Amino acid sequence: MRLQKHEALKLLNELNLKELGEMALKRKKELHPNNITTFVVDRNINYTNICFVNCKFCAFYRHAKDSDGYILDYETIAKKIDELIEIGGTQILFQGGVHPKLKIEWYEDLVEWIHNKYPQITIHGFSAIEIDYISKISKISYHETLQRLKNKGLSSIPGAGAEILSDRVREIISPNKLSSTEWLNVHKAAHEVGVKSTATMMFGTVESDEEIIEHLEKIRTLQDETGGFRAFILWSFQPYNTKLKDEFPHIHKASSNRYLKLLALSRLYLDNFQNIQSSWVTQGSYIGQMALLFGANDLGSTMMEENVVRMAGAENKMNMQEMINLIKDIGEIPAKRDTAYNILEVFN
Ligand code: SF4
Structure with missing residues (x-):
């Protein structure tokens, strides 16, 4: 039976970590009986x-007038992709800040150039906030923006920017960002033009438990409608070097206990999501490994390069061999996958 909001709240408040974890692990094993834990070899490229x-x-962004603001040139992007191919990578997570001046034509040229030069690389790029702004500055709909980028070679879009899908929370932590309805509408439009996506949640700022569950409810509802989310990824706010930490000094990095409990709850609530990723980038490799016992079936990506959470104080690193070892250590079978979760190689 499908978990209702009040039941989810009860589970979160009344069960301890172990009890919730056992329920989530049982559910994971029902969905993934083959004992395989996947990962993708990719590279995060922040083009601006x-x-x-x-x-x-956010500790990552700069303004156009800042001396360390940048837009990567094609040559630099190519070098990064060449390095990725050298280690057997298959995907680029291609995201930027939201540049105030760049319109759809600029993005079309860039995507087309990458896709033509590297047809074997999947472009998983442009989160909802970028799509929203490209469509606004170019005066075209979400559907047209996504269709045009898809035509040039965009494969799927990441779930970044969801934070908590509550406008009360968004007003406090990111008042200029798109609303929760707009975030959902971008993903709905993507699914409707055949661009799959992932869903995320960033917790650990000013949200309540009820707002966390409301967030899960909203993405579960959209998934019922479109089936376009490939995975859910949960991560915690990284407080260092951020304005939010200055404004709310009492906010600290979320505990591992809280992360694992919310991850387990997500596995139970999101009954229409096949894949849940562990976020070792924000939690560190050992909690990332533990997450596999709390409902996650995927260790995410090797992230050859990560800039956004690193700037906010989380500098965790992992290569493919470390991922394989962590997965084997808990008795599961590691497998390299592509963006669509097809298995490419199993490491018995
Ligand atoms: S998190 Fe916000 S400030 Fe940071 S790059 Fe994204 S949209 Fe810009």
Whole structure:
């Protein structure tokens, strides 16, 4: 029977970590009986750090006038992709800040150039806030924006920018960012034009438990409608070097206990999501490994390069061999996958 909101709240408040974890692990094993834990070999490429949105939880962005603001040139992007191919990578997570001046034509040229030069690489790029702004500045709909980028070679879009899908929370932590309805509408439009996506949640700022569950409810409802989310990824706010931490000094990094409990709850609530990723980037490799016992079936990506959470104080690193070892250590079978979760190689 499908978990209702009040039941989810009860589970979160009344069960301890172990009890919730056992329920989530049981559910994971029902969905993934083959004992395989997947990961993807990819590289995060942040094509620009210039952004006018000024989210208070973000330590990554710069303004156009800042001396360390950048837009990567094609040559630099190519070098990064060449390095990725050298280690057997298959995907680029291609995201930027929201540059105030770049329109759809600029993005079309870039995607087309990458896709033509590297047809074997999947472009998983442009989160909802970028799509929203490209459509606004170019005066076209979400559907047209996504269709045009898809035509040039965009494969799927990441779930970044969901934070908590509550406008009360968004008003406090990222007042200039798109609303929760807009975030959902971008993903709905993506699914409707055949671009799959992932869903995320960033917790650990000013949200309540009820708002966390409301967030899960909203993405579960959209998934019922479109089936376009490939995975859910949960991560915690990284407080260092952020305005939000200055404004709310009492906010600290979320505990591992809280992360694992919310991860387990997500596995139970999101009954229409096949894949749940562990976020070792924000939690560190050992909690990332533990997450596999709390409902996650995927260790995410090797992230050859990560800039956004690193700037906010989380500098965790992992290569493919470390991932394989962590997965084997808990008795599961590691497998490299592609963006669509097809298995490419199993490491018995
Ligand atoms: S989180 Fe994204 S949209 Fe917000 S300031 Fe940082 S780069 Fe810009």
